[in-house]
Amino acid sequence: MDSIAEIRKEYMLKTLNEKDVERNAIQQFGKWWQEATSSKIDEVNAMTLATATPNGKPSARIVLLKGYDENGFVFFTNYESNKGKELQVNAQACMVFFWKELERQIRLEGTIEKISSEESDAYFLSRPPGSQVGAWASPQSTVISGREVLDANVLKYTRQFEQNPLQRPKHWGGYRLKPQLVEFWQGxxxxxxxxxQYTIQENKTWKIERLAP
Incomplete structure (x- = not known):
């Protein structure tokens, strides 16, 4: 425990001042996103997605951001996974990005909705063939007897789709988080x-407040 407690890092790269930020949270995200992608950060779109059951039991995992705009932040998954089931009954969620190379963190809170079937279809068909087959082969979050179950499913669906065009499975698609609160953290x-902290107002403008660290 002593060695763990002694782990520390001083953050000294940058500052974050009210006078320097965009007034719109999505535009400020875009500003930081461009800096992050220009910095060649590995898996720059990796983020923690936190969901919860209706009675408040939380769960979290890493997923990949696949797009964002003024409407929200998009990721894809199996609708029948644990997170999919939780989002079906509790649409509140949180996303967290941590870019240690820039000593930055972004936290977003909001509501989740499914994107359109057309959007999900378009993204699915843009994926590598192996990832397309994987969406069919994996009964995500369910208990399986061993790796051979996945291997057998991959073989099954690979053979099946050699004869027929591959289509998106109905149990797989995209979600969009519509942020109500966005926090930008600079070490x-x-x-x-x-x-x-940016909080969306009824008139769709963003209120900016400084939080104590």
Missing amino acids: RQSRLHDRL
């Missing part, structure tokens, strides 16, 4: 970090 020295 600072002595743990006195910069934190700016």
Whole structure:
């Protein structure tokens, strides 16, 4: 425990000031996103997605951002997975990006909705063939007897789709998080970090407030 407790890093790269940020949270995300992608961060679109059951039991996992705009932030998964089942009954969720190379974190809270079938179809057909087959082969989040179950399913669906065009399975598709709150975190020295919180208002403008670290 002593060695773990001694792990620490001083954050000193940048600052985050109200006068320098965009007034729109999505535009500020875009500003940081461009800096992150320009920095060649590995798996820059990896984010933690946190969901919860109706009685408040949380769960979290890493997923990949596949698009964003003023309407929200998009990712794809199996609708019958644990997260899919939780989102079906509790549409509140949170996303977190952590870009350690830039000493930055972005946290988004909001409601989740499925994207259109047409959007899901288009993205599915853009995926590599192996990933397309994988969406059919994996009964995500269910208990299986061993790896051979997946191997057999991959073989089955690979052979099946050699004869017929591959289509998106109905149990797989995209979700969009519509943010109501976005927090931008910039690491600072002595743990006195910069934190700016954007909250959406009824008139669709964003209220910006500084949070204590």
